[in-house]
Amino acid sequence: MSRIAVDVMGGDYAPGAPVAGALLASRETRSELILVGDAKRIGKELDKAENTPDNVSIEPASEWVDMDESPVTALREKKDASILVGMRAVKSGLADAVVTAGNTGAATVASKTVLHTLGGADRPAIAVRILNPTGSTVLLDVGANVDCKPRHLLQFAIMGGVYARVILGVRAPRVGLLSVGTEDSKGNEVTKAAYKLLSEREEPLNFIGNVEGGDLFSGNVEVVVCDGFTGNIVLKSGEALAASFETLLRTEFSSDVFSAAGSLLTRRALRRFKSKIDYSEHGAAPLLGVKGVVLICHGHSSPIAIKNAVFAAERSLSRNLNDHIVTALEDML
């Protein structure tokens, strides 16, 4: 049984969607759900439900960080921000994990400043799962660190490998370094130096060398490592491209003479397509490398996405993900 703090003030549909998601989760788990945020507004949301399960409680926070606020400034000024209150709950032992759909930068900064990084990890990294026809590929970092040194990429590789093994159940996850060509010599200054560091590591790190942008969707690599600048841009461009496919297909089919049959087929295909590519549906992105379990959901997460994030947090806790990460970093650095 775990205690999961849900920052219900974060996200585009806060506090409605996060509260609803926590309630959904609370009915399927014996874990304790701690709703962090404006007590009055949370109360109103809870009133909408038939009853509040016993395993749901409120931890008041009078402030919150908006989606477009500068993380550092906001956290400096808002000492009672919900994301900080959630992190402090973990720090003090009141909670075991934090789930948030709020400002990603604020979640990262709050994690670093309140929880600190795990021994051996200089920086935390945000990892997302990209689904492909045969399974999934974990991409990290997608935004916690815009400027990385080679040793950070090495640490991300180790943490990503552990995550794929412990959480996703891949026996010997192949780890690739995102670059502009598969040859050893390809890359920028940082990745070329990181390549060297990674090549020197032996098992259990299964480093397969450089991979390209296209490999993210190929199923031939389980973990792909990059700096947070590149990762963020790849992720956002991919999301936008997928959304533009959807729009384009809707237009194509609705303009078609077979519109009735077409739209039925399209709706079905699009739904399955979305469920395959939309990482928000598959729970949240873990922030790896901090002393605590932190799951970051997409800003427009639905209640189901929040529920899945709660279960992802439980999995990280029950499988002692962080202990495995610390051991791996100790062994391989």
Add this chain to the structure above:
Amino acid sequence: MSRIAVDVMGGDYAPGAPVAGALLASRETRSELILVGDAKRIGKELDKAENTPDNVSIEPASEWVDMDESPVTALREKKDASILVGMRAVKSGLADAVVTAGNTGAATVASKTVLHTLGGADRPAIAVRILNPTGSTVLLDVGANVDCKPRHLLQFAIMGGVYARVILGVRAPRVGLLSVGTEDSKGNEVTKAAYKLLSEREEPLNFIGNVEGGDLFSGNVEVVVCDGFTGNIVLKSGEALAASFETLLRTEFSSDVFSAAGSLLTRRALRRFKSKIDYSEHGAAPLLGVKGVVLICHGHSSPIAIKNAVFAAERSLSRNLNDHIVTALEDML
């Protein structure tokens, strides 16, 4: 009337597709098409056609760079490589432009070493057009320079802006800097410094600030600037995502009970979809910033893509693209 050298030894379907493409072009233009490569093999390809138009000639080259060869090593060893012979033809005044579907790195290195960069341009940049619902966005650099300094990004912005104006006919193209957030403060060390340089420029550079990965497909910016590492990864991941989308749709629809109607609709939608996103269909990517006109086609270019690249080269020549670039660099640096 221009003289366009086509490196027919480059690309996945060389020399068949490039020769066929040059022949297609030769029947629609009065420009001279100079086929650069193995004379015997070119002769065989020409024999397949009914007749060889008068405006097609052969410039022999006994060697060529394969798609997976290291550009620098290959060009050092193969002095008679077709891409070098093509560049020398431009340098000596025998040709005005080079079109190639070969090794991109080799085309870039050969351009730099034989033709040299334009005054004011420290580095050339490869620019691709990404189509979106309302027009297109030019992304540069997508692979010529993996490590960039802020001043290089400034130069790319100026060259990209001129390209959009002179070739694509956009009156005051909006230029954005690819980053991880739209706020001024977002970015890595290089983009933050580049942001400052770009902000100091006035008209005709219409700098709109940072843009994100998602903006590449939004239609709200006409030119997006980034280093070649990021650009290459975004481009390749986008191509792969589009391809996986296609596969997924084919699977969805073929498994459907309405398979007959579905597949008809799908084929039509996919065809239109592909023609919208596949940049190889829309001619080639210009290498901006070199003394000469160089068009780089996708490795698996069809004859039609090669033909379109020839016309793109003609357009760059007839509109004096390089003169405009030199003037703009002089005015704004």
